[in-house]
Each structure stands twice: as C-alpha cells, then as structure tokens.
Amino acid sequence: MVTLADVARHAGVSASTVSYVLSGKRSISAPTRERIQHSIDALGYRPHAGARALASSRTDVLALMMPLRTGLYVPVLMEIAMAVTTTARSHGYDVLLLTGEEGPEAVRRVEGSAIADAMIVMDVGLDDPRLPHLRAAERPAVLIGLPTETAEAADTEGLDCVDLDFEAAGARCVEHLAGLGHTAIAVLGEPPAVYERGTGFAARTLTGFRAAASSHGVGLLHRPVDGTYAAVAAAVTRVFEERPGTTGIVVQNEAAVEPLLALLRHQGRAVPEDVSVVAICPDQVATHASVPLTAVSVPAQEMGRLAVERIVRRLEGERSGGTELIAPRLTPRASTGPAPAPAPSSSPSAATEDRRGHGGH
Amino acid sequence: MVTLADVARHAGVSASTVSYVLSGKRSISAPTRERIQHSIDALGYRPHAGARALASSRTDVLALMMPLRTGLYVPVLMEIAMAVTTTARSHGYDVLLLTGEEGPEAVRRVEGSAIADAMIVMDVGLDDPRLPHLRAAERPAVLIGLPTETAEAADTEGLDCVDLDFEAAGARCVEHLAGLGHTAIAVLGEPPAVYERGTGFAARTLTGFRAAASSHGVGLLHRPVDGTYAAVAAAVTRVFEERPGTTGIVVQNEAAVEPLLALLRHQGRAVPEDVSVVAICPDQVATHASVPLTAVSVPAQEMGRLAVERIVRRLEGERSGGTELIAPRLTPRASTGPAPAPAPSSSPSAATEDRRGHGGH
C-alpha cells in the first residue's frame, strides 16, 4: 500500500507538506506542489480513509437512514437515495446506507463509532423514536420529512428538516378542484399502514386537504387505500355510494393511480368530463399515466439534493437552518376540468370532514 | 468521547485486555470479562471505526456498486439493496452505497482508500470496464450478474458471481409454452437501452429463449420494449401482423406487464384462451398483475443475501467460489393454457430465429 510517507520520500519533502497539498490548508509553492502532485500520480497514492478519520475526526461519510417500510412507493425513495449519493459525491462525501429497523440504535451506532459525520433521516414519523437521540447527538442530522402534523407545530428545535410542503400540496389540490367548481371531493390516500404509524407527510397532506376543503366549502371524503385494484375499486365504489355527487378525486398513492383510472374507465366515468383527477406524485408518474394527470409533483431529486446541501453546510460550521419546505407546484394536465352540471339542488353549508356528510347531495 | 483507554481505567485493566474482550481473540477470565463488560455498558463505550480500521485493516464495511441506469426496474434493485444491507448487518457489516457512473474510478477509490473490505457489484455488462480493476484489486468482489452471454463462456476467472440462471429462465419460459402446444412465441424484452449496453442478464435470457425455441421447433420473435403503453402496443401489434399465428408471449420487463395485459384485453384477445403470457419478474408483480401471471420469479432478496454471504465467507478466508446460479422456478398461474386450435396446416420445420419466419403460420 502506498502511504503518505512514500509520497513524501518520493518527492523529497516532509509528510506534512504532502498532507497540506492534499487538504489545501496552507499555501505551497507551485514547484513543490507540482512535484508532490506528480509523485502522487506516479505512485497512485490514495489517503487511507481510516487513518484520516482517526487523525481528523472526519469521515467524509454521510449516513442515510432509509427504513423501507410497507406502503411506501419505492421508486421515490430510490430517486431520493440517488440524488443523495450523487450530491454527496459532488461534495466529496460517500453515503452509508442504513435500512432496517434498528431505529434509535442505529443513531447511537453512527454517533458512537464515528462511522459518519452526519445523518440524513427518512420516513420520519409523528413521534419518531429516533428524534431524541438525534437531538442529543453531536453530529448534525437533517430529516427528509417533518415530525409534525402541521408545518407550524414544528417541534423542530435543533433539527434541520427538508421536505415538500405537503400541507400546502394537499390544499393546492383541493383548491384546484374547487376552482373548477367541484364541491364534493374524495381523497384516495396512502395505504392504511402509512397513517397508522403516523408518517409525517401523510398526516400533513391530510391536514392540508381538510383545511382547504373547509375554507372552500367543499365536501371531502378520505380513504386510505392499498395500491391494489381491489382496494381502489372498493374504496371508490363506496365513495360514489356515499356521495353520489362526487366529481373530483385526489390521489396520493402512486400505486393506486392506474387502478383508479382503469376503474373509472370500467365504470364508464369519463376523465375529466365526469370525474376530475388530481394526483400527488412524481412528474414521471403523472405524465406516463394512461391519462396525463394534473398533479402536484413530488420533487424527489430536489429533496435529496437539498438535504445533502443543508447537511454539508452544517458540517462546514453553519448553524442549524430550521425547516425548509419546498413550495408545491401543481401542473394542470388532461385529467381535470370543470365540474359537470350539478344535481338539481344543493346548498353546501360549511366545512365537511371525513364520513360526516353535509347536506345537498 | 469514550475510548477504550477509559474503559480500561474504569475496569482497572489494561487496554489490550479490553480489546480482547471485544474481539474474543483470546480467553479472558469470567470475572474480568464481566467487569469489563460492565464498564463498557456503564460508560456507553463504542469502538471508533476509524481507529479500528487503521489498526486492523478492516472496516467492516461492504461497498455496494449499484449504478442506476435507465431501463432497470427500480423496485428489484431496491429489494436487492435491502437484502444486502439486512444480511450485511446480521454479519456485522455496514453498507456503503455507490451509485453514479464513476465506474472503474469508484473501484480504485474503494480499493485505494481502504473505504470498504469488499465490493458487491451490480448491473454487470458484457464487457464491463470495472472488471479488470476488480480482478487486480486486493479486496474480494462479488458480482450480482454475469459478464457473459452464456453461463459456460464465463470469463469469470477470479471473480465471484451470483445470479439467477437467466439462461435457464428464458429456456424454461419457452419450454412451458411449447409444452402447452404453442409454436409461435413472441418475447417482449427489456428496453432497447438495456441490450445496447450489453447488460449480462438480458443477453443471457435471450440466449436461453433462442436455444429453447430452436430445440423445441418453436418460432420466436424478440422485441425490446420501453415500459410504456405505446411502445408495447406498437411491438405487439407488429408481432401479430408479422406472425398472425402467435399464441404465446413471454415478457421480461416489469413495466410492460400491465400495458401488455391492457392491450390484449383491448384487442379482444383473451388470456389464456387466445394468448398465453409468461413473465420473468418478481413474484410480487406476477401475483398482483390484473391477470395472475405464470412466471419465473426473479428472487431479488435471495440474490442480495447470497452475494453478501458469499463475500463474507471470502473475507473470512475462503477461496473464490466461482459462479453460483440460482435455478429458475416457474410458477404456473392463470395466464397460460393450451395453445388454441391451430390454423389449418403447419409443418414446423426447424429452429427459428428472430425475424426469420418458419413455414406454416
């Protein structure tokens, strides 16, 4: 193995000089620098990561905690992971992948063993058991997600968070439909398991849906669904029985998109003439669906990139930056249109919540 | 930070004794061991990964090279990655995730910087530029995939490989259909890009398709397709124009599965009465398809697990284990049945290759 000492000898300088050429932490005369650089190339020298970590207390590694739990849409996670590794590399960092359910234990492991300089934490839950450990930890952490139901109630003290503003995203979807005259809307949400474990983004989106429905006087039904045709069919069928006047559907569940469109087709409901559909999903899914979908895009890449940039800044000494929410962007496509002529009478009175009807349909 | 020296002091022993308790590399009297263990717990000691790596030349990290290139089905990759991290943890290893197109450079980086003890390499191409570097490297590597078109022609000297036997898998699909009396078969393959860059598994499957078609006297058309409805429709339509007698379709492209089934439905071709469909895909996809698919399953988890177990054995001193192919398992489901009554005359003469017909249809 080629060591720094080898390079120093080869170049006829001291070890520290070589080290400083590598780190750039003090100025070296052009001639020596070139000579050293030449020796480095000639010998094919690479600094030993462990030695460097020991001496400098920096590993140049970021830990990515990505528990892959049921109900999550894998391609989005993967896209985030890719963006994280790519961005990290461009800043000189490698990425250690932590999946699995180690939870708090993994946090302690990273911290205690100095395995990574910082952590990026995904799939954040409302009462995430990792958070106390993250706050207590020396190393900085950034969450992709928020551990709260609303952006305001952010119990985010000492934690950096990056995420899509799902609350605004949910509201935006409802607003879009309300603006087109729809007054009865159904939401096909993430699988039940996702809500049950209190996943932050799902909870926040729901908050947004409800707030917008309330303020626009729109009726709203919310149905978690697994991403199977059967589950979607059951949910949608029930929705139309319970609220025959439903003309707008918001779907926040990538796996449910095609089943939904197939079902509507099957039921003879035209999109968007009979039913308008808005999705919250990656652009890729929205544009490739069998009907191009009006959608708020989930900017997976941007989330990964922002998280890394945030953490890198913190590692460079910057103070905690609090919460950074990406503003939702809704792109109108072929799946939404004006509400069809309404049934004879109707007098939408006030806000409406799940399973609590409001008069008029 | 709690160091080994702290523990030693706390327990009233020397540093080396603590180290040996941790590594178990020499016998320690029960009393001292317990005392030390108690100190470790009391102080919350964790060995410093960098220091350990420096002193022992072992990092307890495995590098996973997973370039995410276009045309690959992400959930399968993710499943492999998960299996890798999980299995690795159960053996005491962490996983460093390398995506991106660094290729050979990444291999050198891992090797030179002693960043990981071994590498697991995915998305192996026929003439993969990383291979020479892997052979030259000190650290062991295992490929998930084969860099060859056939299992025999394995230019696998000094490389460990783990994979599904895609060649046998391809053959198995054709045999299954041939056994049901189908004599004209079409293959919907991976996206063109996958073949163009010489991805090993796609090439090997094709080899298997062709060999089986040849030996069973079955006509075979092969069409790479992107996973879009339009691409599938174009390919299938052309197939039925070129070989109207086609009654069997093999699909090796997860994204094309639903578009294919939708198209057949749309064309009024019943599955399996008019057309039998066999897939090569994860069980998950086969069972959740709108028609449960007869399929050779892609055992993503098993591949990841085997790769790690293989590499762990090598790190423990075992010699290179060569190539290990998982035997394909075809599960009959609802998508295949006997070939429909054939057109009046036919005299299948001999083997048939892509785009070269054989008489009788």
Next chain:
DNA sequence: TTGAAAGCGCTAACAG
C-alpha cells in the same frame, strides 16, 4: 490469564 508497548497512516499544532 494479563500487561506493556509498538505502530497503523494521517493531521495539525508548533517551530523555524
């Protein structure tokens, strides 16, 4: 069964 001590390869004062 335990200790003492010499590094592993690098960084970062401290000196010049």
Next chain:
DNA sequence: CTGTTAGCGCTTTCAA
C-alpha cells in the same frame, strides 16, 4: 513557505 513531532484510538506482537 516547509519541516518536526505528538498524537488520534485501536490491534497485536512480545513478555510475563
């Protein structure tokens, strides 16, 4: 602008 030197925390001979 460059060299000297003292560790970083752990493993592992060599001794006892």
